[in-house]
Amino acid sequence: MNNNNNWLQSRRKFVRNIxxxxxxxxxxxxxxxxxxxxGEFELTTKNFDSEQYYLLSKVHDVLFxxxxxxxxxxxxxxxxxxxxxxxxxxxxxxxxxxxxTGIKWMEESAKEEFSKEFSRLDEIEIHELIxxxxxxxxxxxxxxRNLTYIFEAQFSDVLYGSNINGEGWKWLSxxxxxxxxxxxxxxxxxxxxxxxxxx
Amino acid sequence: xxxxxxxxxxxxxxxxxxxxxxxxxxxxxKVLVLEKGPWFKTEDFFKDEIVTSRRSxxxxxLKDEPQVIEELNAEGEWxxxxxxxxxxxxxxxxxxxxxxxxxxxxFHRMKPVDFTLLSxxxxxxxxxxxxxxxxxxxxxxxxxxxxxxxxxxxxxxxxSSLEPRSSLxxxxxxxxxxxxxxxxxxxxxxEGYESVRCARSIISSPKNERTSCSYSHYCGSYGCSTGAKGxxxxxxxxxxxxxxxxxxxxxxxxxxxxxxAGKVTEAHFYDKNGEVKKVSADIFVVAGQAIESTRLxxxxxxxxxxxxxxxxxxxxxxxxxxxxxxxxxGDLHKRDLVEVDxxxxxxxxxxxxxxxxxxxxxxxxxxxxxxxxTVDFLFEHSNPTGKAIRQKWNNDGSLLYGSxxxxxxxxxxxxxxxxxxxxxxxxxPTDNCFxxxxxxxxxxxxxxxxxxRISNHKQxxxxxxxxxxxxxxxxxxxxxxNIKSNISGGAPPNLVAGGCRFGNDKKTSVLDKxxxxxxxxxxxxxxxxxxxxxxxxxxxxxxxxxxFRVADEILKKYM
Ligand SMILES: Cc1cc2nc3c(=O)[nH]c(=O)nc-3n(C[C@H](O)[C@H](O)[C@H](O)COP(=O)(O)OP(=O)(O)OC[C@H]3O[C@@H](n4cnc5c(N)ncnc54)[C@H](O)[C@@H]3O)c2cc1C
Ligand code: SF4
Numbered sequence: 001m002n003n004n005n006n007w008l009q010s011r012r013k014f015v016r017n018i019x020x021x022x023x024x025x026x027x028x029x030x031x032x033x034x035x036x037x038x039g040e041f042e043l044t045t046k047n048f049d050s051e052q053y054y055l056l057s058k059v060h061d062v063l064f065x066x067x068x069x070x071x072x073x074x075x076x077x078x079x080x081x082x083x084x085x086x087x088x089x090x091x092x093x094x095x096x097x098x099x100x101t102g103i104k105w106m107e108e109s110a111k112e113e114f115s116k117e118f119s120r121l122d123e124i125e126i127h128e129l130i131x132x133x134x135x136x137x138x139x140x141x142x143x144x145r146n147l148t149y150i151f152e153a154q155f156s157d158v159l160y161g162s163n164i165n166g167e168g169w170k171w172l173s174x175x176x177x178x179x180x181x182x183x184x185x186x187x188x189x190x191x192x193x194x195x196x197x198x199x
Numbered sequence: 200x201x202x203x204x205x206x207x208x209x210x211x212x213x214x215x216x217x218x219x220x221x222x223x224x225x226x227x228x229k230v231l232v233l234e235k236g237p238w239f240k241t242e243d244f245f246k247d248e249i250v251t252s253r254r255s256x257x258x259x260x261l262k263d264e265p266q267v268i269e270e271l272n273a274e275g276e277w278x279x280x281x282x283x284x285x286x287x288x289x290x291x292x293x294x295x296x297x298x299x300x301x302x303x304x305x306f307h308r309m310k311p312v313d314f315t316l317l318s319x320x321x322x323x324x325x326x327x328x329x330x331x332x333x334x335x336x337x338x339x340x341x342x343x344x345x346x347x348x349x350x351x352x353x354x355x356x357x358x359s360s361l362e363p364r365s366s367l368x369x370x371x372x373x374x375x376x377x378x379x380x381x382x383x384x385x386x387x388x389x390e391g392y393e394s395v396r397c398a399r400s401i402i403s404s405p406k407n408e409r410t411s412c413s414y415s416h417y418c419g420s421y422g423c424s425t426g427a428k429g430x431x432x433x434x435x436x437x438x439x440x441x442x443x444x445x446x447x448x449x450x451x452x453x454x455x456x457x458x459x460a461g462k463v464t465e466a467h468f469y470d471k472n473g474e475v476k477k478v479s480a481d482i483f484v485v486a487g488q489a490i491e492s493t494r495l496x497x498x499x500x501x502x503x504x505x506x507x508x509x510x511x512x513x514x515x516x517x518x519x520x521x522x523x524x525x526x527x528x529g530d531l532h533k534r535d536l537v538e539v540d541x542x543x544x545x546x547x548x549x550x551x552x553x554x555x556x557x558x559x560x561x562x563x564x565x566x567x568x569x570x571x572x573t574v575d576f577l578f579e580h581s582n583p584t585g586k587a588i589r590q591k592w593n594n595d596g597s598l599l600y601g602s603x604x605x606x607x608x609x610x611x612x613x614x615x616x617x618x619x620x621x622x623x624x625x626x627x628p629t630d631n632c633f634x635x636x637x638x639x640x641x642x643x644x645x646x647x648x649x650x651x652r653i654s655n656h657k658q659x660x661x662x663x664x665x666x667x668x669x670x671x672x673x674x675x676x677x678x679x680x681n682i683k684s685n686i687s688g689g690a691p692p693n694l695v696a697g698g699c700r701f702g703n704d705k706k707t708s709v710l711d712k713x714x715x716x717x718x719x720x721x722x723x724x725x726x727x728x729x730x731x732x733x734x735x736x737x738x739x740x741x742x743x744x745x746x747f748r749v750a751d752e753i754l755k756k757y758m
Contacts, residue, residue, distance in 0.1 A: 064604070064605065140597070147591050151588060157247055169583070186249070190256055
């Protein structure tokens with residue numbers, strides 16, 4: 001039998017996890033300031049290096065900008081949220097590599113379309129690049145997948161650390177429903193919390 | 200600590216299992232429930248979209264426990280694919296209480312005509328229709344019992360297709376409703392339809408430790424944190440536990456029923472650590488939901504049953520059915536509804552609870568005579584991620600993003616509300632809808648998984664479209680825009696039945712009329728597997744009622 005049993009995560013792992021994820025304030029990405037200012041921050045993502053982080057934050061900003069309607073992707077720490085998604089032990093490996101491969105394709109497209117690195121594109125060029133790739137099959141589906149994670153980030157419970165102050169609900173007058181989860185029952189902890197009980 | 204031997208061992212803990220556990224333990228029998236999933240209690244359920252709807256927490260990871268889905272492709276060839284690749288999940292809830300924890304609890308009884316589909320409407324080419332070996336009258340006392348014990352709220356308002364009832368009215372009064380319910384009543388009146396108040400397995404006043412519904416706004420797919428929803432866990436197992444006669448063993452995956460001389464002697468299961476455990480009993484009841492119940496019997500081969508337990512006539516797994524029909528919707532815009540208080544329409548939590556059953560049996564000059572079905576009206580699910588995902592496409596199918604997307608979202612969430620309907624009609628049983636064991640794909644324990652061939656009969660679509668047209672007229676009357684419906688042969692994984700047909704003839708059925716396997720002296724199947732035809736309503740009320748009926752039969756026979 002393969003021992004990939006979610007419900008068997010040991011208590012020790014649970015405790016270690018909880019120091020990492022107990023409340024929103026101890027989530028590492030909340031220590032970072034706004035992603036607009038990528039030059040100064042200390043990278044904490046596990047799945048992205050600083051160039052990938054930069055690319056994703058720029059792409060997310062175009063997909064979901066701060067505007068008169070409400071906060072944007074940077075406010076909801078959507079790149080950090082995506083990093084959390086890709087760190088999930090249960091994620092399908094193909095889904096994970098798809099998200100990472102998309103970053104590579106974006107880098108390649110920048111070179112093809114503008115003959116320069118993504119990091120050297122100005123704002124107008126980034127918008128233009130996204131507009132062009134969104135018309136290609138791969139680009140449309142990769143950008144769409146990013147949007148889905150942007151939505152998850154802003155609508156997830158405040159405890160997940162992205163939906164800061166519940167602003168993801170507030171800008172849409174959304175009623176989130178009660179009771180809200182407790183720290184030991186959010187996705188990171190629920191397997192260990194329930195699995196460690198003896199009946 | 201589990202005992203080595205029980206009076207009765209039940210595989211699964213959902214709607215099919217709960218009534219047996221309840222009745223047997225109340226009758227003083229020692230009962231063991233073996234449930235493959237974990238045990239969430241009422242206080243463990245929260246409104247967390249990530250846990251509930253975006254990841255697999257209440258259902259297995261498909262890499263660990265896949266199923267193989269086989270369907271016709273566009274070229275008319277059967278193509279099989281593991282759902283670990285396709286992602287088409289047919290698990291509905293693998294926890295104590297099963298998927299009954301996560302149901303929305305729209306409750307309809309089957310009607311007398313559903314028990315005599317063949318004699319009432321005749322043969323249909325390509326469909327294996329039969330009459331049931333029991334009648335509505337046999338089941339009525341148990342529908343009534345479910346109302347009282349599981350808890351069903353509603354109102355027995357007179358209408359032309361109201362089923363005969365032994366109790367005058369429901370034990371729990373109707374739930375609170377959104378203003379739209381009265382608009383639907385009015386729209387139906389204008390069109391000459393009867394607006395039926397849909398019953399729900401949600402209690403509107405407290406019962407034992409269960410508090411009444413808090414109108415939490417997140418009901419279907421979510422576990423209930425008040426205990427109002429009539430899950431098998433809270434309504435039946437929790438009550439049965441009070442007798443001291445019931446043991447529930449979570450994380451206990453049954454993979455083999457050992458039999459000898461026409462009787463099951465032991466259930467073999469993997470515990471949480473993957474170790475094999477064995478338990479014996481006088482009576483065994485299988486209720487793992489239609490697909491997995493069949494799979495367990497197919498896996499339980501022996502010299503006496505080389506093709507699977509109770510399968511010497513080769514019928515096990517055949518005539519699997521789902522719920523036929525589909526969905527439709529329309530958009531109600533604030534700008535179009537100036538004379539009403541739009542905030543009332545946006546009010547969270549309260550229910551729509553309206554159905555149409557005028558065409559449960561169709562006798563229409565143009566359409567002809569046929570078995571019809573039910574339409575339930577409801578609001579779009581409140582999950583915000585789900586709602587937002589549906590906004591990210593332009594009308595031409597291209598991706599929408601940036602401020603234009605946010606503008607659309609803002610409008611969608613604050614300036615309109617989507618009203619939907621669901622159509623339920625018979626999914627006719629055919630030779631091309633069945634469960635077998637896949638010869639290659641295995642689960643994490645190394646056992647062959649279920650292979651599900653899915654195909655529907657064209658009549659299902661014709662009837663579904665007829666009903667959807669009627670429902671669309673009501674949406675138009677409400678002033679909805681962008682009205683559309685989608686009736687398809689797509690199988691709803693949560694509404695599944697058949698595979699162990701019951702009947703009086705051993706040659707044409709797997710179970711007898713009391714849901715005991717014809718060939719096995721002490722084996723019962725009490726989920727929806729027994730149903731030879733499914734009626735034109737969701738199944739759960741009937742599953743509960745039938746399981747209470749079987750419990751009585753077991754008590755009569757053995758106790
Ligand atoms: C989101 C949702 C909404 C729904 N809404 C409605 C509705 O509005 N109205 C309605 O009538 N119905 C509804 N349903 C359907 C309803 O939940 C089911 O009809 C009902 O729960 C089926 O009962 P069951 O006993 O067959 O299966 P379940 O309740 O699913 O229970 C089966 C249990 O058996 C366990 N099991 C399976 N195999 C094994 C094994 N080998 N060993 C040990 N345990 C095993 C499973 O883990 C599971 O817990 C809904 C379902 C869902 C998921
Ligand atoms: S409290 Fe009411 S609305 Fe909420 S889950 Fe329970 S039954 Fe559904």
